[in-house]
Amino acid sequence: MGGFLLRRVGAALIVLLLSSxxxxxxxxxxxxxxxxxxGAENRDPAVMKAIRHEYGLDKPIPVQYVxxxxxxxxxxxxxxxxxxxVSQTIVQRLPITLELAFLAIIVGIAIGIPAGIIAxxxxxxSADYVATTGALxxxxxxxxxxxxxxxxxxxxxxxxxxxxxxVSFAHDPIGNLKHLLLPALVLGTGLSAVLMRQMxxxxxxxxxxxxVRTARAKGLPERxxxxxxxxxxxxxxxxxxxxxxxxxxxxxxxxTESIFVIPGFGVLTLEAIQxxxxxxxxxxxxxxxxxxxIVNLSVDLLYSVLxxxxxxxxxxx
Amino acid sequence: MSYADTSVAVExxxxxxxxxxxxxxxxxxxxxxxxxxxxLTFIIVAIFAPWIAPYHPExxxxxxxxxxxxxxxxxxxxxxxRDVFSRLVWGARASIFAGVFxxxxxxxIAVPIGLVAGYYRGWIDPVIAxxxxxxxxxxxxxxAVGLAAxxxxxxxxxxxxxxxxxxxxxxxxxxxxxLSLREEDYxxxxxxxxxxxxxxxxxxxxxxxLPTVIVQMTVTIPAAIIGEAVLSFLGLGVQxxxxxxxxxxxDAKDYLTTAPRxxxxxxxxxxxxxxSFNLFGDGLxxxxxxxxxx
Numbered sequence: 001m002g003g004f005l006l007r008r009v010g011a012a013l014i015v016l017l018l019s020s021x022x023x024x025x026x027x028x029x030x031x032x033x034x035x036x037x038x039g040a041e042n043r044d045p046a047v048m049k050a051i052r053h054e055y056g057l058d059k060p061i062p063v064q065y066v067x068x069x070x071x072x073x074x075x076x077x078x079x080x081x082x083x084x085x086v087s088q089t090i091v092q093r094l095p096i097t098l099e100l101a102f103l104a105i106i107v108g109i110a111i112g113i114p115a116g117i118i119a120x121x122x123x124x125x126s127a128d129y130v131a132t133t134g135a136l137x138x139x140x141x142x143x144x145x146x147x148x149x150x151x152x153x154x155x156x157x158x159x160x161x162x163x164x165x166x167v168s169f170a171h172d173p174i175g176n177l178k179h180l181l182l183p184a185l186v187l188g189t190g191l192s193a194v195l196m197r198q199m200x201x202x203x204x205x206x207x208x209x210x211x212v213r214t215a216r217a218k219g220l221p222e223r224x225x226x227x228x229x230x231x232x233x234x235x236x237x238x239x240x241x242x243x244x245x246x247x248x249x250x251x252x253x254x255x256t257e258s259i260f261v262i263p264g265f266g267v268l269t270l271e272a273i274q275x276x277x278x279x280x281x282x283x284x285x286x287x288x289x290x291x292x293x294i295v296n297l298s299v300d301l302l303y304s305v306l307x308x309x310x311x312x313x314x315x316x317x
Numbered sequence: 318m319s320y321a322d323t324s325v326a327v328e329x330x331x332x333x334x335x336x337x338x339x340x341x342x343x344x345x346x347x348x349x350x351x352x353x354x355x356x357l358t359f360i361i362v363a364i365f366a367p368w369i370a371p372y373h374p375e376x377x378x379x380x381x382x383x384x385x386x387x388x389x390x391x392x393x394x395x396x397x398x399r400d401v402f403s404r405l406v407w408g409a410r411a412s413i414f415a416g417v418f419x420x421x422x423x424x425x426i427a428v429p430i431g432l433v434a435g436y437y438r439g440w441i442d443p444v445i446a447x448x449x450x451x452x453x454x455x456x457x458x459x460x461a462v463g464l465a466a467x468x469x470x471x472x473x474x475x476x477x478x479x480x481x482x483x484x485x486x487x488x489x490x491x492x493x494x495x496l497s498l499r500e501e502d503y504x505x506x507x508x509x510x511x512x513x514x515x516x517x518x519x520x521x522x523x524x525x526x527l528p529t530v531i532v533q534m535t536v537t538i539p540a541a542i543i544g545e546a547v548l549s550f551l552g553l554g555v556q557x558x559x560x561x562x563x564x565x566x567x568d569a570k571d572y573l574t575t576a577p578r579x580x581x582x583x584x585x586x587x588x589x590x591x592x593s594f595n596l597f598g599d600g601l602x603x604x605x606x607x608x609x610x611x
Binding site: 011014015016018019022026029030136137139140141142143144145148149151152156247248250251254255258259269270273276278281285288289290292293 | 453574577583596
């Protein structure tokens, strides 16, 4: 177990390091010299040289990178165009997105898992066809369009829910949930479709496994066989799916937040690009990459706890 | 070398037989056939857009702003009096272009990488695995945001971002297939015969992993089509007044209360287009899955 843990953490650290290099180089590839931006109207070569020297921009790229990495590791992501600390802005915006993502995962699980179980248990019956078709529709539907349709129906037409905006949970819990219900539904449907398909296929293979046959042979009621024996093993795969879907979730969050005007991390990303605020963009992209790597590492570790066979197999490769 | 020749002949005829079997099994799945038919229709519409669209997509008719569907304008007009049907037809171009090209390009890049990683293992495999992980750590939207910042927003750059987003999945599929195929008897036989690595990879492993790669491509295309729409919707892809389904939705969202139909048509187009590829892909997967072939 120790070796496995070390290998996974080591791999994650390498990925994080490579990602940080990519982000650093990406921002350096952006048009526009930071010194020009800082010097504003002043185009005097001497002044520019002084600015470059002051900010270390005249040093070789690797030296600049090491310095930048050192600051980043201390939580200093620089200052954006409004002279606010980027890390501060991210810390303010991130909880909103995390709440949205959390609600979306709950929606996805609440729809996807029961639908997958029913489809597998009632294989080739009408319930299976309804669930599989639903999942196919969920996969094919553009979610930002679904968002527009939900807004026009529930907010514009029925006036049941607010069309856009956000209030904090601490300020007004009911209002907060009302504002996040539609966005969470939009984000959750895509996830539920993927979960349902995965759940169905892994339940089908569990239901055909020997230990399920043994459980049935022991005379256990079908309900116990399905919920205790088959489901427990299938649920393990669900943890990986949530990890793999993190990338899609991050992409989805950016769009969904922009449609529902939720001032979260996704909207911050779009603001950074629209305002050409490269320090902010750099911080946002770095945090999103780190979030992805950390979630997937946790998923891998959780998976190995839930499924001992992985540790053994992992040691062999 | 006569021995090798007969083996190739036997292999070919069995491959031809298998292909015929697959076609027969595929045609027995109505949803997959319908999916293929609709997908092909979209592709044909995209190719022949100038001949199918009754109007130029950017021609404005200021006497018919937000007009309802009529014989003159099949699906009505938008806020600038542009023919919605014509814009939808031209929009298919951007979507199909982005979806198909991003997927093709990603396949051409990813499959050789996956082949090398899976076949040689050793130090190259973990190196490729980590690089794939790095690519995965940047969701396609984040890559697209970065590319739009560096290169400017356009359909081409959106397609590159979608391609980069599709590469990791395809590498993993190709690598996984190579890992299992290299243990097959016919590959071992080829190794024992002294065949070169290039020949083994190109003649024995690649053709046999093709079905799985094609299935992965058919699920990547609809994802990329939706991805293009998302990027254009956010202003990171096709730029107005040029048309794409995402641009149309982006324009239409301001008219949700007054003219909701403007949002309905492009959304349905994206939906049916990606649904058709998904139906085709699902059918193909079932047909090619060896567990259901037996």
